[in-house]
Amino acid sequence: MTAPTYDLGKLHGGLRLPGHKTASTAAPIRDVPIPSQLVLPITQHVGDPAQPVVGTGDRVLKGQVVAEPDGTLGAPVHASSSGKVIAIEPWPVSRRYGDSAPCIIIECDGEDRAAENDGRSADFLSLQPADLLLRLLDGGIVGLGGAVFPTAQKLMQARTCKIETLILNGVECEPYISCDDMLMRERGAEILSGAQILMHAMQIESCYVAVESDKVEALHSLGDALAELGDDRLVLKQVPTIYPSGGEDQLVQLVTNREVPSGGLPTDVGCLVQNVGTAAAVHDWIIRHEPLISRVTTVAGDGIANPMNVRARIGTTIGDVVEFTGGYAERADHLIIGGPMTGKSMSTDLVPLVKATNSILVVLKTSFQGRELPCIRCGDCASVCPVQLLPQQLFWHARADNEAKLREFGLIDCIECGCCDLVCPSHIPLTANFQIAKGRIQELADEKARAERARRRFEARNERLEQEKQDRETELARQKETAKQAGPAAIAEILKRKQQQREDD
Ligand code: SF4
Ligand code: SF4
Known part of the structure; x- marks a missing residue:
């Protein structure tokens, strides 16, 4: 079965980059053996860090929860194999250069014993959508395209909007990366099964599986799996091989010809985007009862x-x-x-x-990239920007630390794709400047939010103290009235108590 290319929207800008994927896709996916030690960061998702529910010395089984979400946004972390927890301590992690973060360290016993399945049925259609969403919460599934937003919570948020279309993102447009391509070649049926589960959870009747035109084998594999499935709610769509067509907003534009508004989300135009790897993880959890404990990587x-x-x-x-x-x-x-x-x-x-x-x-060793020179206003950066921003203007405002102008020129919509850097003849590190500027704006926003929370706490405390004072005065007045009726000795006692209170205050 061939995948049709039709009804495509237009992507602004972008670049045709050399893929460098032939070598990594020459052979099937291989399984890395269980290592002697596993290092599990408690934060592998957007949101609050999970909290460890095991301690040093505890024995754990494969698939057992070792850290639970703490807060409204988060995902559990599961042991990826059986063994013993030997430490919970900071370890280098891949969030940022040189960062370390709390990790649960497991010495594997090599037996790979799995936690017992709780006997839940794999018949997801018999579940109410809300119950299915709750079940997804426990699987530790996050967006595997790189965003790592907890999947169940993304779906729950999307349920508050009117969603018509699920888009499975099989557009792996960045050079060298081919893990989704290989997954689509080898696990097409499971990806589609995951899509059906997501559609039931969201009560959506339409799903596009979007794949880049250069992924011929993946297109064939998914086409065959679709033909076998016979579910005409799912449609395969081929999109042009151009970077960054796999960005969520860009993909929505390409597949549905709808434009996600500035600062908005695909859900604003009735779309929910999920990575194909996430769909396979949803299948593994709901059908095979295996939480997210492994992944394919290039x-x-x-x-x-x-x-x-x-x-x-x-x-x-x-x-x-x-x-x-x-x-x-x-x-x-x-x-x-x-x-x-x-x-x-x-x-x-x-x-x-x-x-x-x-x-x-x-x-x-990285080749010499060229010395940074002044901007010559050639406009090349603007012509490749997929979000239609003006990178050279953003750059000036970023250097001037002008938050108002950065907002006005749409920094919030920059997807940090790096296209502008690549074409700039003056070798200006535009994207790095945008990342720093975004970080600064976020810090300021966090600071403002913290100050606002402190102000509210202060006002609430003052209100409480004022209320307590009023309550005391009311009570004293009541006692005074009672004492008046009881005689002069009782009044003297009340006045003495009031004097004592004033001194205490
Ligand atoms: S990094 Fe930002 S400004 Fe540069 S091309 Fe990409 S989206 Fe546009
Ligand atoms: S590509 Fe570089 S030199 Fe050209 S306008 Fe943009 S920032 Fe300036």
Whole structure:
């Protein structure tokens, strides 16, 4: 079955980049063995950190919850294999260069004993949508395209809007990354099953499975799986191979020709976007009762001896994953988690693979990028910006730290795709400046929110004290009235008490 290309909206800007995916897609996905030690960060999702529910010395089983969400937004963390908790301590993680964060460290026993399935039925259609959403909460599933927003909560928020279309995002447009491509080739039926579960949870009757035109094998695999499924609510859509067509807003535009408003979400135009890997994880949890304890990741780049895609347990260190693939190439120099456009540089391969890790990229010594020169106002950055921003103007306002202008020029809509950097003849690090400016604005907003919370607490305290004072005075007046009727001795007693109270105040 071939996938149709029709009714596509238009993507502004973008770049056609060399894919560098041939080497990593040459062989099937390989399974990384259980490592001797797993390192599980308690924060692998957007929202509040999960709180450990195990302690040092505890024995744990595969799939057992080891940290539970604490707060309104979060996801549980499960043990990826059986073993013993040997520490809960800070460990280097892949959020930012040099960061460390609390992690649960498990010494694996190699037996891989699984926690008992609680006997729940896999018949999701027999569940009410609200019950299905609650069940999804327990699977630890987050957006596997990189956003790591807790999936159940994303669906719950979307249920407050009028959603007509589910879009499964199989558009893996960043160079080198091919984990979704391989997943679509090998697990097309499970991805579609996940889509059906999501559709039931959301009561949606239409789903587009969007795949880039250069992923021929994935398109065939999904086409065959769709033909076998015979569910005509699901439609395969081929989208052009152009970076960054996999951005949520860009994909909505391409697939439905609807424009997500500035500062808005796909749900504002009736769409819910989920990554194909997330759909497979939903299938694994609801049908196979396996929470999110492993993922497929691409190991690639000139600094890797044998590029490939692997399925590894969450918590396996990057060093262990790379060693399994055959190790580093001779002149390997630089480790990046994620792709070359949006990934983060790492200072150590001790960081664990987490739910967000879609790629481990190792490059050779970076070539000289060119000295930064003044902007020549060529406009190239604006012509490639997929969000139709004016990067050169944003850059000036970012350098001037002008928050009002940054807001006016739409910094909030910048998806940090890096297209503007790549074409700038003056080698200006535009995206890095935008990231810093966004961080600063966020810090200011957090500070304002903190100050506002403190102000409200102060006012509430004053109101409470005032109320208590009034209550006391009312009570004294009542006692005085009672004493008046009781005689002069009682009045003297009341006045004495009041005097004492004033002194106390
Ligand atoms: S990084 Fe931001 S400003 Fe630059 S091209 Fe991408 S969206 Fe536009
Ligand atoms: S591409 Fe670079 S030099 Fe050209 S306008 Fe943009 S920032 Fe200026």
